[in-house]
Amino acid sequence: MSDLSRQAGEATRSPLPLWFAMTAGTDTERRQATPSHALLVTGLALAALACLAWSVATGYAPFDLSAALGDVLAGRQTLPALVLVELRLPRALLGLLVGFSLGLSGAAMQGLLRNPLAEPGVIGVSAAAALGAVLVFYSGLAGSFALALPLGGIAGAALATLLLFGLVRRGAGTMTLILAGVAIGSAAGALTALALNLSPNPYAALEIVFWLMGSLADRSMVHVWLVLPPMLLGWGLILAGGRALDALTLGEDTAASLGFGLGRLRLQLILGTALAVGSAVAVTGAIGFVGLVVPHLLRPLVGHRPGRLLLVSGLGGAVLILLADIGLRLVRVQPELKLGVVTAIIGAPFLFSLIWRLRRSP
Amino acid sequence: MRIEATGIHIALGGRPVLAGVDLALVPGELVGLIGPNGAGKTTLLRILANLLMPDAGEVRYDGRSARALGGDALARGLSVLMQGGEVNWPLRVDHLVALGRLPHRRGLGGLSAADRDAVARALDAADAAHLRLRTAGHLSAGERMRVLFARALAVEAPMLFADEPVAALDPFHQLQIMELLQARARAGTGVLAVLHDLALAGRFCDRLVLLQDGRILADGPPEAVLTDDHLRRAYAVEVQRGQRDGVGYVLPWSRIGPREEG
Numbered sequence: 001m002s003d004l005s006r007q008a009g010e011a012t013r014s015p016l017p018l019w020f021a022m023t024a025g026t027d028t029e030r031r032q033a034t035p036s037h038a039l040l041v042t043g044l045a046l047a048a049l050a051c052l053a054w055s056v057a058t059g060y061a062p063f064d065l066s067a068a069l070g071d072v073l074a075g076r077q078t079l080p081a082l083v084l085v086e087l088r089l090p091r092a093l094l095g096l097l098v099g100f101s102l103g104l105s106g107a108a109m110q111g112l113l114r115n116p117l118a119e120p121g122v123i124g125v126s127a128a129a130a131l132g133a134v135l136v137f138y139s140g141l142a143g144s145f146a147l148a149l150p151l152g153g154i155a156g157a158a159l160a161t162l163l164l165f166g167l168v169r170r171g172a173g174t175m176t177l178i179l180a181g182v183a184i185g186s187a188a189g190a191l192t193a194l195a196l197n198l199s200p201n202p203y204a205a206l207e208i209v210f211w212l213m214g215s216l217a218d219r220s221m222v223h224v225w226l227v228l229p230p231m232l233l234g235w236g237l238i239l240a241g242g243r244a245l246d247a248l249t250l251g252e253d254t255a256a257s258l259g260f261g262l263g264r265l266r267l268q269l270i271l272g273t274a275l276a277v278g279s280a281v282a283v284t285g286a287i288g289f290v291g292l293v294v295p296h297l298l299r300p301l302v303g304h305r306p307g308r309l310l311l312v313s314g315l316g317g318a319v320l321i322l323l324a325d326i327g328l329r330l331v332r333v334q335p336e337l338k339l340g341v342v343t344a345i346i347g348a349p350f351l352f353s354l355i356w357r358l359r360r361s362p
Numbered sequence: 363m364r365i366e367a368t369g370i371h372i373a374l375g376g377r378p379v380l381a382g383v384d385l386a387l388v389p390g391e392l393v394g395l396i397g398p399n400g401a402g403k404t405t406l407l408r409i410l411a412n413l414l415m416p417d418a419g420e421v422r423y424d425g426r427s428a429r430a431l432g433g434d435a436l437a438r439g440l441s442v443l444m445q446g447g448e449v450n451w452p453l454r455v456d457h458l459v460a461l462g463r464l465p466h467r468r469g470l471g472g473l474s475a476a477d478r479d480a481v482a483r484a485l486d487a488a489d490a491a492h493l494r495l496r497t498a499g500h501l502s503a504g505e506r507m508r509v510l511f512a513r514a515l516a517v518e519a520p521m522l523f524a525d526e527p528v529a530a531l532d533p534f535h536q537l538q539i540m541e542l543l544q545a546r547a548r549a550g551t552g553v554l555a556v557l558h559d560l561a562l563a564g565r566f567c568d569r570l571v572l573l574q575d576g577r578i579l580a581d582g583p584p585e586a587v588l589t590d591d592h593l594r595r596a597y598a599v600e601v602q603r604g605q606r607d608g609v610g611y612v613l614p615w616s617r618i619g620p621r622e623e624g
Contacts, residue, residue: 114450247464250513251448253413258464258517259437304451304497 037308040301044315048096051322055092056084058326063088090221095322097224098216098284101231101276103317104310106291108238108269111245111306113174116299119292120277123177123270124184125160129281130212131188131195132156137208138195149211150226153282160184161274168266177266214285214340216325227279234275235314237268242307244268249306287340289347290317296354320346363439363520363552364388369419370409379405380416381576387554389520392547394563394584395556397573398597403556404445406573407525410554411442437465441517445525445556447510452499455509459484459494462516481516488512488542504535511542522546524555528562540566560601561611564588572596588612 057065061083068080105120113122120126136142136152167180192212199205244260252262280287294316295309302308321339324346328337370383379402387393387410395403408414410421412428423431423439431439441462449458462484463477473481485491490508493501501509507527514522524543528536536559544566547553557563563570563584570587572580574596580587593601593612598619601612 243464243467246461249450249453249458250461250510251444251446251450253408253444254442254448256413257411257437257440257442257444258461259433260464261433299451303454303457305453305457306451 037302041311041315044312044319048100048315048318048322051319051326052092052096055095055322055326056088058329059083059088060329060332086220087218090219090224091216091325092322093221093224094216094219094227094283095325096318097227097231098280098287099290099318099321100314101234101280101317102287102290102321103294104235104238104314105273105277106317107295107306107309107313108241108245108273109291110295111248111309112266112269113178114248116296117292119289120273121185121288121291123160123164123181123273124186124188125157125164125274125278126281126286127185127188127192128160129153129157129278130286131192132159133211133282133285134192134195134208137204137211138199146220147222147226150223150279150282154226154230154279156188157274157278157282160188161271161278164270164274165267168270177270210338211285212340213338214287214343215336215338216284216321217336219283223283227283230275230279234272234277234279237272238276239310241265241268241272242310245310246305246307285338285340287321287343289343289350290320293347293350294320296350363424365410365421365423365440365521365552366425367406367410367419367421370406370416370421371418372405372409372414372416374405379576380409383419383573383576383578385410385571385578385581387521387552389552390547390550391568392544392553392555392566394567394570395554395573396558396560396563396570396587397579401573401596402576403573404525407442407523407554407556411440411523412436413442434465438517439519440521440523441514441519443510443514443522443524443527445529447506447530449498449506449510452497454494455490455496455498455501456481456485456494458498458509459490459512459516462513465517480518481512484512484516484518487515487545489538503530504532504538507531507535507539511539515546520550521552522554524553526556526558528557528559536562560588560593561613564611565609585610594618 063083064080065084068078068084071078071081072084102120106118109118109120109122110116112118130153132155133149133153135156136148141148141152163184164180167183168177196205196208199208244255244265247255247258247260248262248265255262277291295313298312298316299309302312320343324342325339328339328342331337365387367383367385370380371378372380383406385406395407397403405414409416412421420427423436428436460473460477460481463473463480466477467473482491485494488508488511490505490512493505493509498506498509507530511524511527514524527543528539531539540562543553543555547568555567557567567584569582570580570584571578572587572592579596580589580592590601593599597614598617599614600616600618602615604611604613
């Protein structure tokens with residue numbers, strides 16, 4: 001059998017074309033596709049908001065949410081009102097912001113590098129943000145003022161971004177970008193390990209290790225206000241690159257012939273990812289797998305279009321982080337499970353299933 | 363759109379690839395860019411499409427530089443079908459073809475009615491309308507090339523470049539793509555196609571440009587370019603000649619000693 005007819009045979013055997021054949025001829029597929037995308041975005045946004053509310057309602061101590069809400073609205077400084085505003089709300093909001101940042105950046109990096117195994121950490125900025133925070137721990141500055149840790153993380157992320165742009169000059173290829181990201185990430189990881197190695201006492205080391213595992217616990221609204229501006233800027237930069245990512249599906253030259261130069265897109269997406277993920281890691285520590293898994297799971301729902309995947313993946317990331325953070329409080333294990341541990345436990349089997357699927361399809 | 367390149371020089375990796383190329387392309391003409399491997403065909407096509415900056419010389423679009431024209435106007439005026447047919451994600455065919463409408467789209471909205479019409483026209487012209495709901499991963503080489511061709515047509519640009527559009531295709535689909543290119547030229551589009559098959563190039567093209575070692579060895583109607591002397595010098599081959607329905611063709615027949623590339 002010839003290649004052509006074999007491929008045609010495979011095409012007709014796989015379930016997807018069968019479904020397409022059933023819907024073919026209606027001539028309304030594009031008009032249907034647009035509402036279904038709007039429906040997907042709306043559905044995920046509602047799910048994220050629902051998870052946000054659920055997260056606010058979830059906690060260890062018995063808590064009357066409606067009473068607390070009433071107190072807050074009436075301006076009464078009661079204990080439930082304080083718990084809501086100082087503990088529950090910042091935790092839930094940060095979950096939303098960090099999850100959206102990770103999901104969005106993951107989709108952006110996979111689209112930019114045209115590789116489904118890329119994730120936000122590929123540019124090395126997350127590892128550098130973690131290093132920045134660890135150095136604050138190590139130097140003892142962490143106790144001096146409340147925002148020392150996240151500011152250290154943001155400084156680390158900013159320095160790594162500058163270094164990355166220094167290494168990836170105009171005209172450098174994608175391979176150079178990946179290598180530069182891996183190099184920065186490895187160096188930051190090595191220095192983090194060194195800080196642990198030279199840690200003055202085991203408790204300090206343990207504190208650093210726990211922080212590195214990633215958590216949303218005990219964050220305040222100040223953290224939210226600190227990360228909100230860089231995250232919003234980062235989101236804007238990434239979301240504005242949607243069409244260029246679509247064009248990049250056809251390769252760098254074709255994208256350029258359609259009016260989308262790779263150089264500008266790369267700058268835009270790396271800066272956006274550095275802003276969003278750098279500030280995310282600075283306040284929550286390293287939370288892995290979300291940026292890898294979420295774009296993967298949602299890609300088929302947007303017909304594999306990298307531009308449309310961005311917003312959808314951001315919302316999916318928010319849902320996943322919020323659910324994981326709700327879950328780890330519901331299981332009531334003490335000491336509390338770290339969010340990064342939970343997402344890794346969810347993510348690792350996903351990677352195995354990916355390998356399994358890759359092995360089955362030649 | 364009229365494209366005019368003058369005095370194009372470029373060296374890549376320390377090796378001179380193009381050394382003084384002048385070329386003008388006009389609407390309604392199917393131009394075949396031919397020449398041996400390493401002659402600089404793809405490099406010239408990329409320079410003409412403003413995808414690569416020459417070391418010296420300039421390319422003008424209707425008398426203006428690419429910078430003066432603007433990236434958007436150039437993207438709407440010149441459509442490029444690259445070699446190899448890279449498709450990174452398994453997009454549905456109609457979505458893939460709609461990427462050709464990106465230079466025309468403004469704001470945040472989806473495809474306009476005009477965009478949808480252009481996509482439908484492109485799919486029809488490339489004989490790919492029946493594939494529109496398939497995914498790119500499930501296409502044969504011929505179907506894939508027609509879909510990518512439809513993507514390039516969907517731009518509805520007055521100039522169309524195609525780098526080796528028939529390289530990986532069987533004879534049926536080679537003829538089909540060549541007929542499509544010819545039809546576009548008849549409809550008023552200026553078409554430049556990099557070709558290796560001299561028989562197809564000679565039969566379908568209005569004009570051939572023969573590149574050798576970064577210089578244009580011959581530029582003119584096929585019968586003036588595909589001479590024994592030119593083909594010996596450029597390809598180091600002897601050809602057999604034939605004729606059918608008043609159209610002559612050449613068939614590479616034997617090598618003349620070793621040929622040094624580049």
